[in-house]
Every structure is written in C-alpha cells, then in structure tokens.
Amino acid sequence: MKLHSQNKYPLRTIFYSILIISLVVSGIYSLTEDPFKDKRERMVKFQIESRGVFHKPTLNAMRTIPRHLFVPKNRIDEAYDDGPVPIGYGQTISQPFIVAYMTEVIHPQKEQKVLEIGTGSGYQAAVLAEIVDSVFTIEIITELYKSSSEVLKKLGYKNVLVRNADGYYGWEQHAPFDGIVVTAAAEYIPPPLIKQLKDGGRMVIPIGSPFFVQSLMLVEKNGEKITTENLMPVRFVPFRRGN
Template sequence: MSKTLLTVTIVLFIGCGTLVGQTDFATQKEQMVRIQLQGRDITDIETLSALLNVRRHEFVPENLKNLAYTDGPLPIGNGQTISQPYIVAFMTQALRLKSNHRVLEIGTGSGYQAAVLAKIVDSVYTIEIVKDLATTAEKRLKRLGYDNVNVKWGDGYHGWPSKAPFDAVMVTAGADSIPQPLIDQLKVGGRMIIPVGPHHGVRQLVLITKKKNEVRTKSLMAVRFVPFTRKDSIDPDR
C-alpha cells in the first residue's frame, strides 16, 4: 500500500469513528414522531410538528441524553420526571391549540412540555414549585430561544391570576381534585387537561371544557404522574 493511500485510509477511519461515536439525535427524533406518535393516535399536524422541532435531548440530564427519545419518562432530579413523549403529544393534542392562544402550564419540570407548547401558541406561562427546577428551566428555555415562554417559581394551585384568562391550561402533576382557581382563570370555551384522582399510582387524565353556564369533564385514559405538590406561602403573583 502506498504511503498516500495509507494516510487517506487512516483519515477515513478516524472520521468514521467520530461519526459512530456521536448520537444521531435528529434520526432518533424522527423515529420517535413516526413510531411513538403517528404510530398510535397522534394526528394533529401542529402537535407532530412541535415534537419534531423541539430537541428533547436538551431537556434531560447529560447522562440520560442517549435515552431522550425512548418511549418512556425519565428522571430530571428533585423527584420529578420528564413525561413520556406520547403523553406530551396526547395532552397537547387534546387542548386543540391555536396560534393565538395563551396557555398556562402547571409543572414546568425541565421545560420540555413548555417548549412544545411554545412551538404552537402565542405565549406560554408555566409555573414550577421546585425552585431549582424553575430556575434551571428558565435559563434553558432562554438559551434555546423560547422567548414566548414565561417561567415562575410558585404554587401552581393558584395559577397565575395577573396573566389570566387563558385559552388552555395543562397540568403535568397528579392532583386529588381539580383546582378551582385554574377553572376560574380559564376562558369560556377554553380547555384544561389534568391527571386527577387518589394517589395510588394511577389517576385519570381528565379533559375539562368550560362553557358559559357549566364545566364539562371527560376522562380520557389512566396515567401515572408525580403528585401535585403545594406550598401555600408562595404568592401566586410573585
């Protein structure tokens, strides 16, 4: 083998080794959308597009990035999790969001669900009761360019009165009952989705539709979520 050919062979080998060592997040994300979402019952184009365009691996701990697009939840610290991609898509689709909507999210976590919502709607207001998570999520979302997401540390039970009313409300923690302040802050015609029921591991994912003279509820599926935690000392408008 000539010296020139040997050099080229070594360069190609090193290059291939680098490519093999890298995680192809783009391909994993496309497969997640095609298999986990479209392969089930997620048909809303805006929801599919949002999950295709949000880099989920940016919202999980460094040591779990290789699992970012797998079909399940992942721990993000402080006893909290980032929800399974399918559940994120299912809850998003159920709200029937429009581009001019203002959405309230309870349970920011790592910020992934807020980022998905932000790809669809005009503005997202998200509340996280764990201060470390709220601070980290706010910095992450700003770094990634999600300028239409507003993060607050606080007790999500009280909602965000100064920013109400909202076209939609999403709660990403399991509650024993539906918080009345969140219903009050929902526009007439608005929709809310929340896991509800006694904390025995499994709750019902409930869709609430607010009409002029009534509030309608519909159970959608059994789900598992971390508990909805409270801290009454936090000012809801902080």
C-alpha cells in the same frame, strides 16, 4: 526556476489534500448535523403517530425540539425512549406520547395563550411554545424552575414566561387562558384555574403515578357549566381479552 521539481509527489499531495478537505467537510457536517434527529423522527412515528395523535403542529414541534437537552446529562440516552425519564426531586419528564396527547387535547392554536402548571423539565412548555403565541408556566420547586428557565432561554423561547410559584393560584395577571395544561397530578382541580380558564377553554390534568400516567382528565368550561371527561386509559383502548 524548477517549478516542477518542487513537487516530487503530486499524487500524494492530491491524496492528502482530498483527505484533509473531506475531514474538514465531515467535521463541519457533523457539527451542524443533529445526531438526535433520527431518534426524534422515530419517536414521532412509532410512539406518537402510531398511537393516534395526528395534530400536525404538535408532531412538528416534537420533531424539532431537542428533548435530550431537557433531561439530566446522565440520562441523555433515555431521552427518546418510550417512557418517562426521572429529572430529580421525584419528578419526571413525561413520556413523549403523553406530552403529545396533552398538547393535542387542548386544541392549541397559533393566536392562543396557554398556562402550564408544573414546568418540570420545561419540555412541555417548549412544545406549546412552538404552537401558540404565548406560554405561561409555573414551577414550585426552585431548582427545577432554574434549570428549566435556563434550557428554555438557551433554546431561544421568547414566548415562554417561567415563574417560580405555587401553581394552585394560576397566573391571574395573564388570565384568562385558552388552555391550561397541568402536568403534576393533584387530588383536586384548583378552583382558581377553573376561574382563569376562558369560556370555551380546555384544561387537561393527569391522574396517576409519575411513571405510569394511567389517565388524563379533560375539564371544559362552557359559560357556567363545567364538565369533565376522563380520557382513560390514555395509552390504550379499554382492555379485555380478545380486544
């Protein structure tokens, strides 16, 4: 047997072996590596932290959740941009900063129960679900309800319950809530939501057009006393020349 004679070109064999191995390894690596991870990091650092949101659980949640899965396929490139993205039906997935700010402002904690009105893409519900015990979210537009339920299910959020209904009435069955996040601007604050807010609970509601949320309203319930605070403007300090 001429064992050696079977391999006339050992260097070539080694070269190809290394090439194949490295291709396989890089292929596996690229499959496991999230290509949007850097984008998320930059989003949190430059769009959120730099504007004064430092709530760690919120920042961690937004570093983890694949926001690009919550936008239409043709808009994936815009998913981590510093602005809202249209998701159809006249709705948008809010600007990352707004999501972070609205989450932080209700002071979410691990053992809490939060209600969201206006599931939309489902992204805000996912962020909340990373922080609190249970999230109840209501969407009135059936198509959005279906698509958001699907994404949330796909991502394995078992602590999120989605319902296709009119958010005005809240979700009495699971009330009271520690926090309520209303993501669709309305020209009234629904009385049932105030009722379903726990004593000491906080509710946040945006005011403004879909592409430019100009201010957020914080509603606080302390016994019989209900107060509001206009957190305006959300994004910037009051502006005068020279400020």
